[in-house]
Amino acid sequence: MRAVSFDVPKGAGRPTLKLVNVPKPTPAKGEVLVRVTHAGLNHGDFETWTGKQNKTLLKRLKTNPVLTGIEMAGIAESDGKTIKKGDQVYGYTNIFKGPWFHGEFIALKETNMAKLPKGMTSAGAAALVGGAVTSIAALERIAKTKPGDKLLLTGATGSVGVTALQLARHFGAQVTAVCHSSQLDFARSQGASAVLAYDTKEQLPKENQFDTIFDAAPSLNFAKALPLLKTSGTYITTMPHLDVAGFLRALVSKRKWGFLLQGDTDQKRLSRLSELMESGAFTPVVDSSYELQDAARAFARQEERGKRGKIIL
Structure with a gap:
């Protein structure tokens, strides 16, 4: 072959x-x-x-x-x-x-x-599958996203970001999406409540605003995310091995560092993904x-x- x-x-x-x-x-x-x-x-x-x-x-x-x-x-x-x-x-x-x-x-x-x-x-x-199993782990299992939650999402139009944006919309969250300036309208069409362009140096929102920051790009770290999170908020990165210092800092912080490593899958997780596909939560x-x-x-x-x-x- x-x-x-x-x-x-x-x-x-x-x-x-x-x-x-x-x-x-x-x-x-x-x-x-x-x-x-x-x-x-x-x-x-x-x-x-x-x-x-x-x-x-x-x-x-x-x-x-x-x-x-x-x-x-x-x-x-x-x-x-x-x-x-x-x-x-x-x-x-x-x-x-x-x-x-x-x-x-x-x-x-x-x-x-x-x-x-x-x-x-x-x-x-x-x-869908790679981004979706990652997004389900981040937003459903770690962040336990619920209607009305405020989410900051980096890399919002990449393969993981798009699925996270769609899933957050399905859960009823309010998403501020960070993406390239050429993709702002697309991010809105996928469910973003607000959009920011990383290539035009737009400022991140005010402090203490977000329940969850899902750093799908990734372009932040736990230290940079801290001021943007609510007191009990959670920071999640797709590359946890790049932010070991953040993991250690989170041990003495009220804000959480969510460990995300989708190293494998199983029938239970794929069944959940299929269920969400059939419900219309995801559009490839x-x-x-x-x-x-x-x-x-x-x-x-x-x-x-x-x-x-x-x-x-």
């Missing part, structure tokens, strides 16, 4: 993307073979492309040439317990162990996939789509400003 791989330098420098032919995976017990029709790009893939994960990638290459892609949709090519051959499915992988999805086929644990909900397309599911937003042979263009698109939603292979 064809798959995306990289030549990774041993030191600093950007890996070189290449298309390779590798054996089609054979599903083990508990796994289902899926023909991948759509797979998203995410921040981890961006770090691979820009050379920020070379040491980790060199270790991965010893066992698997496919290094990128944590969200996908496709068609089952074998039977599982509940998934049957021919079913349209979507899935999310373990972001540390894989397997990764930027190839034509994948053998994935059945617990990491679900049948495509009614009314949802494969492209739409691939565009695809920034752009590329054929597998044009993967380099897709990865390059991640570096451009003003993106809107998910980039899809």
Whole structure:
């Protein structure tokens, strides 16, 4: 099968993307073979492309040439317990162990996939799953968002930000969205009550205003968020490993630092996602789509400003 791989330098420098032919995976017990029709790009893939994960990638290459892609949709090519051959499915992988999805086929644990909900397309599911499972964890499980809550959302038109914006609207929250100036009207259309452009140096709102700050960009940290949070407010970042100092500071603060690391998924979480998809909470937003042979263009698109939603292979 064809798959995306990289030549990774041993030191600093950007890996070189290449298309390779590798054996089609054979599903083990508990796994289902899926023909991948759509797979998203995410921040981890961006770090691979820009050379920020070379040491980790060199270790991965010893066992698997496919290094990128944590969200996908496709068609089952074998039977599982509940998934049957021919079913349209979507899935999310373990972001540390894989397997990764930027190839034509994948053998994935059945617990990491679900049948495509009614009314949802494969492209739409691939565009949603990564951002949506992250947003559900942040806004439902950590922040416990309720009607009337005030939320500050950075990176509001990126793949995670869009799903967070839509979910917050579904929960009845009032969202101040931070995004590129070219995307202000789009953010409003997705449910933002107020919008701020990060590239025109607009000032953040007054102090002590927000119940939750979801730093999806991420562009803040706990220290910068403190003055903007209500006394019992919560700061959540998509990159908690970059704000260890914030975690320590939160230990002696009334304001909370919500630990968010969506490293894997399970049937319970996917069931909740499918339920929200069917309820209309999410509307897929695809920034752009590329054929597998044009993967380099897709990865390059991640570096451009003003993106809107998910980039899809």
